[in-house]
Amino acid sequence: MVSTDEALKALEIIQDAGSGRSLLDLGWINQLRLQQGRAVFQLALPAFAQGQRERIVKEARELLEQLDGIDSVQIELGAAPQTQAIGAAGHGQLQPPQAIPGVARVIAVSSGKGGVGKSTVAVNLACSLAQQGLKVGLLDADIYGPNAPTMLGVEGQTPAVEGEGSSQRLTPIASCGLLMVSMGLLINPDQPVVWRGPMLNGIIRQFLYQVNWGNLDLLVVDLPPGTGDAQLSLAQAVPMAGVVVVTTPQKVALQDARRGLAMFRQMNIAILGIVENMSWFIPPDQPERRYPIFGSGGGNSLAEEAQVPLLAQIPLELPVQQGGDQGRPISLAQPESAAALAFANLARQVWQQCASN
Numbered sequence: 001m002v003s004t005d006e007a008l009k010a011l012e013i014i015q016d017a018g019s020g021r022s023l024l025d026l027g028w029i030n031q032l033r034l035q036q037g038r039a040v041f042q043l044a045l046p047a048f049a050q051g052q053r054e055r056i057v058k059e060a061r062e063l064l065e066q067l068d069g070i071d072s073v074q075i076e077l078g079a080a081p082q083t084q085a086i087g088a089a090g091h092g093q094l095q096p097p098q099a100i101p102g103v104a105r106v107i108a109v110s111s112g113k114g115g116v117g118k119s120t121v122a123v124n125l126a127c128s129l130a131q132q133g134l135k136v137g138l139l140d141a142d143i144y145g146p147n148a149p150t151m152l153g154v155e156g157q158t159p160a161v162e163g164e165g166s167s168q169r170l171t172p173i174a175s176c177g178l179l180m181v182s183m184g185l186l187i188n189p190d191q192p193v194v195w196r197g198p199m200l201n202g203i204i205r206q207f208l209y210q211v212n213w214g215n216l217d218l219l220v221v222d223l224p225p226g227t228g229d230a231q232l233s234l235a236q237a238v239p240m241a242g243v244v245v246v247t248t249p250q251k252v253a254l255q256d257a258r259r260g261l262a263m264f265r266q267m268n269i270a271i272l273g274i275v276e277n278m279s280w281f282i283p284p285d286q287p288e289r290r291y292p293i294f295g296s297g298g299g300n301s302l303a304e305e306a307q308v309p310l311l312a313q314i315p316l317e318l319p320v321q322q323g324g325d326q327g328r329p330i331s332l333a334q335p336e337s338a339a340a341l342a343f344a345n346l347a348r349q350v351w352q353q354c355a356s357n
């Protein structure tokens with residue numbers, strides 16, 4: 001029969017995605033005891049780490065059930081430790097979220113699943129905010145699928161870098177009236193990014209704090225889809241004015257969007273509202289027609305259920321795709337189109353909420 005010390009030793013490898021520190025060191029796993037073939041412990045996660053719960057539970061069960069004499073695992077809900085965020089180095093002394101010098105507000109654009117047009121919304125939202133006279137930055141934090149350089153027509157450009165080590169500073173690329181950084185500017189087009197949580201946390205913090213953003217009214221962060229390391233890293237790092245959650249009218253997209261909403265609420269981040277993308281298709285030869293090819297009413301029902309605003313319903317038009325592929329977002333290329341007008345209204349509502357907070 002395995003001992004308690006041996007069981008604790010097995011759990012040491014479970015790490016916080018943001019800091020890379022052991023959950024045992026952080027005190028998030030405690031009161032482990034062995035009872036007649038059953039391992040029992042308390043899991044006490046702070047609010048910002050709730051999105052990791054499913055992964056942690058799965059890893060702990062697998063590790064403990066591999067040990068001699070343990071047939072089942074029981075996990076109790078422990079009292080959450082005092083909420084703290086991870087320091088700049090991703091280890092050592094814990095620090096509260098730190099504002100970005102010169103950046104007045106930070107918002108995120110997120111989605112529960114891929115394929116809903118989140119990056120298209122983020123890029124066109126940023127462009128529309130800039131068109132309305134604001135100083136805007138776009139941080140493409142979708143590390144595994146960095147598409148912003150293509151959408152903004154700067155694919156192949158490389159940002160200038162000054163200094164070395166922790167004093168290194170990166171100059172963002174200017175395009176379409178805004179400043180932008182992306183992993184897509186730093187790797188080859190066909191190069192995959194295969195990183196674990198601590199490395200992801202490091203590059204996001206570099207994009208936040210080691211970029212010459214200058215003075216911005218708003219920094220828009222395009223997060224990867226899902227509820228994982230990037231969302232946690234951002235929430236731990238910087239104070240956020242809120243998040244925009246993107247979905248389509250489809251039931252499967254709404255299910256995943258609900259999980260995203262729940263995660264951000266657990267991290268005490270304000271939900272600015274819902275954007276329903278691809279609400280209907282407008283054929284180019286019949287602009288007066290609307291075809292709800294992905295269903296209808298989903299975004300509105302989700303907004304009512306979550307008690308947050310439905311900020312926009314973005315139609316699906318061919319120029320949206322064409323503009324993204326050609327590096328000229330529809331908000332700039334065809335400002336009088338239905339989609340561009342919807343993005344402009346979205347920008348006004350987002351800024352109104354941010355400015356009033």
